[in-house]
Amino acid sequence: MITFLVSIALLIIAYFTYGKFIERMFGVKEARPTPAYSMKDGVDYIPMGTNRNSLIQLLNIAGVGPIFGPIMGALYGPVAFIWIVVGCIFAGAVHDYLTGMISIRNKGAHLPQLAGKFLGKFMKHFVNVVAVLLLLLVGTVFVTAPAGLLYNLFNGWVALGVITAVIFIYYIFATMLPVDKIIGKVYPILGALLLVSAIGVGGMLLVTGAEIPELTLANMHPAGTAVFPILFITIACGAVSGFHATQSPIISRTLENEQNGRKVFYGMMIVEGIIAMIWAAAAMSLFYGTDLNELIATGGAGLVVSEVAFTLLGAIGGTLAVLGVIVLPITSGDTAFRSARMIIADYVNVSQMKIASRLWIALPLFVVSFILTQMDFTLLWRYFGVTNAALSAIALFVGAMYLAIQNKFHWVATIPATFMTMVSLTFIFSAPIGFGWAMPTAYLAASIGTILVLGLFAYKVKLNRAIENFELDEEVNKAA
Structure with a gap:
C-alpha cells in the first residue's frame, strides 16, 4: 500500500513541479492568438473552455490502454508501478505537452507535418x-474491446455484431460532425463517469485495506520472461504513448490560450497515470500470483476489469465502473478516426469545410477498420503496441528538436526519445511478429540502431541551427 500511495503522490507533485519546469522552458505566450481563433472554421477549429478541453483530452488519450495495459503489466509485479510513475512524469506528460504546444504554434498541425518540418x-x-496505421489499429481495437465488455455486461442478450455495428455508426457521426456537436457536448459527461469509476475503485482499495504488493522485482510470468522491452510496450497509455501525439492537435485547434496547455496536456497525462496506477494496484491486490495469470488467460483483461469492479463496488457500483471503462475505448476510437481524417486531409491538402470532403476520406477508413476487426485481438494489440512505442519516440524527437534549435535543454525530450527508440527496436528484433532473434542479438542490434538514430538526430540539429531564421512558430492571423 505504501508503494501505491507514494506513487500517486509523486504523480501529483510532478504536475506542480516538473510540469511547471517544462512549461517555463517551453515559454508560453499568453498574448499569441491560438488556432482556435486565428483559423476558426466551425468544424475542427472552434474555441472551447479549459475544463471541457481537459476532459476531452483525457478521454481522447485514455483508451483501454491505462486499464488493459496496466492489468496485463501487473503480471510483472510492482516494478510496473515504477514504469508508470517515471514514464508518465518524464516521458508521457512531456511528450503530450510538447506535441500539443508545438502544434498550437504551428496552426494546429498534426504530427506528420511537424515531423516533416523539424526532422x-x-x-x-x-x-x-x-500515424494513419496506428489510428486504424486504435480505432479497430477500440471497437472490439468495448463491444466485448458490453456483450458481457448484457449477458449476451444483445448480439456482439449488433453492438459492434452501433459503435461503428456512432464513430461515423463523431468523425464527420463539427467537434463541438458530439465530442464537445458528450465528452464532459462521459469524462465525469470515467473519473467517478476510477475514484470508486481507488477509494475501495483504501477503505478495504487491500494488500497491494510493495516494491519488489517479482515477476509472475514464466521463468525467463524478459521485463525489457515487453513491459514498456504493454503499459503504454499509462506511461508514454505515441497515440497521444495524434490526439493533441484536436485540442490544439480548440484551446483558447497557451497558458491552459499545462493543465490540458501535461495534467491530463498525469491523471491518466493515476488511473493506470489504480487498475494495476487493483489487479495485483485482488489476483496477485497465479490467479491473475489464469484470469487473463481465460477472459483477457476485460474479465479482470469486471471481476475487480463487481468485487469492490457491488452490482450497481460495479456496473457504473465497467461503464466508465467502456467509455474509455469508445471515446478514443472516435477521435482516432477523426484524427486519421484530419491527417489525411492535411496531407492531400483538402479542405474539411464541406461534409462531402470529410465523407470520401472517412468512409474508406471505416471499411478497412471493419476488415481488421476480423483479426485476433491479441495480435492487433501487439501491432498497436510496437507502432505506438515507435511513434512516441518520433514525437519526442520532434519536441527535442524544437528545443534544441533554440539552444534550450532538449535532453528532457531527447532522453525519453532515445529510451523509447531502444524499446521499439528491441521489440521489433526479438518479437515473433518481428525478426524473432534471440534476446542478446536483439539487444545488440537495437543498441546499434539507437546510436545511429541519436547520431542522425544530432546531425539534423546542426543542420537546422545553421538555417538562418528557422521558422519555429508559424505566423497566425489575428482573431476575427
Whole structure:
C-alpha cells in the first residue's frame, strides 16, 4: 500500500513541479492568438473552455490502454508501478505537452507535418503512414474491446455484431460532425463517469485495506520472461504513448490560450497515470500470483476489469465502473478516426469545410477498420503496441528538436526519445511478429540502431541551427 500511495503522490507533485519546469522552458505566450481563433472554421477549429478541453483530452488519450495495459503489466509485479510513475512524469506528460504546444504554434498541425518540418521531408511521409496505421489499429481495437465488455455486461442478450455495428455508426457521426456537436457536448459527461469509476475503485482499495504488493522485482510470468522491452510496450497509455501525439492537435485547434496547455496536456497525462496506477494496484491486490495469470488467460483483461469492479463496488457500483471503462475505448476510437481524417486531409491538402470532403476520406477508413476487426485481438494489440512505442519516440524527437534549435535543454525530450527508440527496436528484433532473434542479438542490434538514430538526430540539429531564421512558430492571423 505504501508503494501505491507514494506513487500517486509523486504523480501529483510532478504536475506542480516538473510540469511547471517544462512549461517555463517551453515559454508560453499568453498574448499569441491560438488556432482556435486565428483559423476558426466551425468544424475542427472552434474555441472551447479549459475544463471541457481537459476532459476531452483525457478521454481522447485514455483508451483501454491505462486499464488493459496496466492489468496485463501487473503480471510483472510492482516494478510496473515504477514504469508508470517515471514514464508518465518524464516521458508521457512531456511528450503530450510538447506535441500539443508545438502544434498550437504551428496552426494546429498534426504530427506528420511537424515531423516533416523539424526532422525532414522523408519523416513527414513516413510518419503519415505510421500515424494513419496506428489510428486504424486504435480505432479497430477500440471497437472490439468495448463491444466485448458490453456483450458481457448484457449477458449476451444483445448480439456482439449488433453492438459492434452501433459503435461503428456512432464513430461515423463523431468523425464527420463539427467537434463541438458530439465530442464537445458528450465528452464532459462521459469524462465525469470515467473519473467517478476510477475514484470508486481507488477509494475501495483504501477503505478495504487491500494488500497491494510493495516494491519488489517479482515477476509472475514464466521463468525467463524478459521485463525489457515487453513491459514498456504493454503499459503504454499509462506511461508514454505515441497515440497521444495524434490526439493533441484536436485540442490544439480548440484551446483558447497557451497558458491552459499545462493543465490540458501535461495534467491530463498525469491523471491518466493515476488511473493506470489504480487498475494495476487493483489487479495485483485482488489476483496477485497465479490467479491473475489464469484470469487473463481465460477472459483477457476485460474479465479482470469486471471481476475487480463487481468485487469492490457491488452490482450497481460495479456496473457504473465497467461503464466508465467502456467509455474509455469508445471515446478514443472516435477521435482516432477523426484524427486519421484530419491527417489525411492535411496531407492531400483538402479542405474539411464541406461534409462531402470529410465523407470520401472517412468512409474508406471505416471499411478497412471493419476488415481488421476480423483479426485476433491479441495480435492487433501487439501491432498497436510496437507502432505506438515507435511513434512516441518520433514525437519526442520532434519536441527535442524544437528545443534544441533554440539552444534550450532538449535532453528532457531527447532522453525519453532515445529510451523509447531502444524499446521499439528491441521489440521489433526479438518479437515473433518481428525478426524473432534471440534476446542478446536483439539487444545488440537495437543498441546499434539507437546510436545511429541519436547520431542522425544530432546531425539534423546542426543542420537546422545553421538555417538562418528557422521558422519555429508559424505566423497566425489575428482573431476575427
